Amino acid sequence: MWTPGSQKALAGFxxxxxxKRNKEYIVCIAHYISVMFTACExxxxxxxxxxxxxxxxxxxxxxxxxxxxxxxxxxxACVGLKLLAAEMTLEGALYRNTEISNxxxxxxxxxxxYHIMMYYSNTVxxxxxxxADAVREGRNQYERAFGISPKDPFGAMYRSDxxxxxxxxxxxxxxxxxxxxxxxxxxxSPFTQxxxxxxxxxxxxxxxxxxxxxxxxxxxxxxxxxxxxxEQFVSPEERMVKLVLGDFFNDSIPEAELYILSxxxxxxxxxxxxxxxxxxxxxxxxxxxxxxxxxxxxxxxxGPVETQLYSMNMLVQTEGKERTAAEYSKLLEAAGFGVIRxxxxxxxxxAVLGRKYRHVLQIWETRKKxxxxxxxxxxxxxVQCVCFSLYQSLILTVCLTKAILNLYxxxxxxxxxxxxxxxxxxxxxxxxx
Ligand code: ASE
Numbered sequence: 391m392w393t394p395g396s397q398k399a400l401a402g403f404x405x406x407x408x409x410k411r412n413k414e415y416i417v418c419i420a421h422y423i424s425v426m427f428t429a430c431e432x433x434x435x436x437x438x439x440x441x442x443x444x445x446x447x448x449x450x451x452x453x454x455x456x457x458x459x460x461x462x463x464x465x466x467a468c469v470g471l472k473l474l475a476a477e478m479t480l481e482g483a484l485y486r487n488t489e490i491s492n493x494x495x496x497x498x499x500x501x502x503x504y505h506i507m508m509y510y511s512n513t514v515x516x517x518x519x520x521x522a523d524a525v526r527e528g529r530n531q532y533e534r535a536f537g538i539s540p541k542d543p544f545g546a547m548y549r550s551d552x553x554x555x556x557x558x559x560x561x562x563x564x565x566x567x568x569x570x571x572x573x574x575x576x577x578x579s580p581f582t583q584x585x586x587x588x589x590x591x592x593x594x595x596x597x598x599x600x601x602x603x604x605x606x607x608x609x610x611x612x613x614x615x616x617x618x619x620x621e622q623f624v625s626p627e628e629r630m631v632k633l634v635l636g637d638f639f640n641d642s643i644p645e646a647e648l649y650i651l652s653x654x655x656x657x658x659x660x661x662x663x664x665x666x667x668x669x670x671x672x673x674x675x676x677x678x679x680x681x682x683x684x685x686x687x688x689x690x691x692x693g694p695v696e697t698q699l700y701s702m703n704m705l706v707q708t709e710g711k712e713r714t715a716a717e718y719s720k721l722l723e724a725a726g727f728g729v730i731r732x733x734x735x736x737x738x739x740x741a742v743l744g745r746k747y748r749h750v751l752q753i754w755e756t757r758k759k760x761x762x763x764x765x766x767x768x769x770x771x772x773v774q775c776v777c778f779s780l781y782q783s784l785i786l787t788v789c790l791t792k793a794i795l796n797l798y799x800x801x802x803x804x805x806x807x808x809x810x811x812x813x814x815x816x817x818x819x820x821x822x823x
């Protein structure tokens with residue numbers, strides 16, 4: 391659930407070492423998480439990294455201002471969980487980090503997951519204590535955990551600057567392990583003007599400009615988020631990363647070629663997602679697109695287990711859920727996006743790309759009673775629609791059977807898609823022309 395590294399450690403915990411105890415380890419799994427969080431919070435892994443040599447439990451306890459007795463027990467439990475290694479000397483045990491802890495559990499490592507763990511430990515888990523209530527009621531648990539109204543989940547999550555900062559730092563740490571994969575899932579180099587809606591601390595935006603050096607990425611987020619991003623995360627030297635204030639539900643969304651919605655839709659129910667995507671579609675340049683970055687469930691929801699657990703997290707903390715690729719495709723299509731492609735990265739987060747057609751041609755069928763077929767070029771939903779006159783479409787359908795018409799359109803790389811029973815649309819995806 392936490393990191394690829396800790397999963398391996400968990401496998402060590404539940405697997406080989408416990409052969410004799412069979413499956414009884416299941417009753418101890420909850421303790422695993424607490425031990426890991428506590429060792430992180432007390433700074434055990436940071437101290438062992440900085441010291442550069444193995445340390446005794448006494449030395450560690452003294453440096454971290456903890457009791458010797460408590461620290462020794464914590465360190466031994468970490469050894470059991472393969473988060474630390476111990477070597478026996480004449481003076482007693484000396485402890486050092488394992489590779490997994492050095493990479494993921496120390497604050498200073500480039501792939502550090504420290505901040506997301508601290509966010510889980512100090513905030514998310516307070517909501518998880520009411521998981522049974524969340525399941526019974528089908529809603530988040532801010533009221534019980536923090537005495538805050540659950541109506542506005544981000545109002546609750548950003549209830550103080552400190553909480554908001556912890557959330558932003560936590561989100562940023564995820565991109566250090568998955569950012570490149572989700573951005574490289576599709577070739578995004580044709581898009582140079584990119585908006586990262588709800589881009590927060592900017593780690594994904596930074597990853598994006600480094601992978602696509604011709605692009606500028608604008609982080610669009612709530613004013614207080616942008617202010618903290620400016621102060622703490624994005625330096626003015628990073629000229630390809632820009633910041634714009636706005637609330638994507640209530641303010642207008644500026645025009646761009648590509649919108650990134652990373653871990654946004656999973657925060658909201660289907661109605662809110664449709665509302666947001668419709669706004670994004672309207673703002674999007676014809677030929678542009680939207681990149682959804684989400685953890686995808688299998689179509690039958692049988693896994694992956696990480697995503698199933700994330701969905702529980704969405705239940706206790708937000709109004710959303712994790713979805714399947716088909717569910718995201720449906721939301722995108724409802725907003726008008728087409729040519730939807732899905733890429734699984736094999737990591738925690740995946741990518742779905744939808745495009746806004748450059749042109750839409752409509753032909754009115756004559757068989758069914760179409761009353762007033764538009765006579766000339768009109769503009770509809772920001773997309774240029776060229777509508778044939780009733781007379782022209784009559785000739786088309788009389789002279790050409792649908793099969794021949796299809797053949798002709800295929801040769802021009804135009805796709806014929808029936809939209810309504812009384813109406814036939816021809817879409818020319820931008821990628822085909
Ligand atoms: C959100 C992401 C998170 C909203 C609440 C959250 C995370 C923890 N709490 O958009 C980060 C990791 N993601 C998940 C799904 O657990």
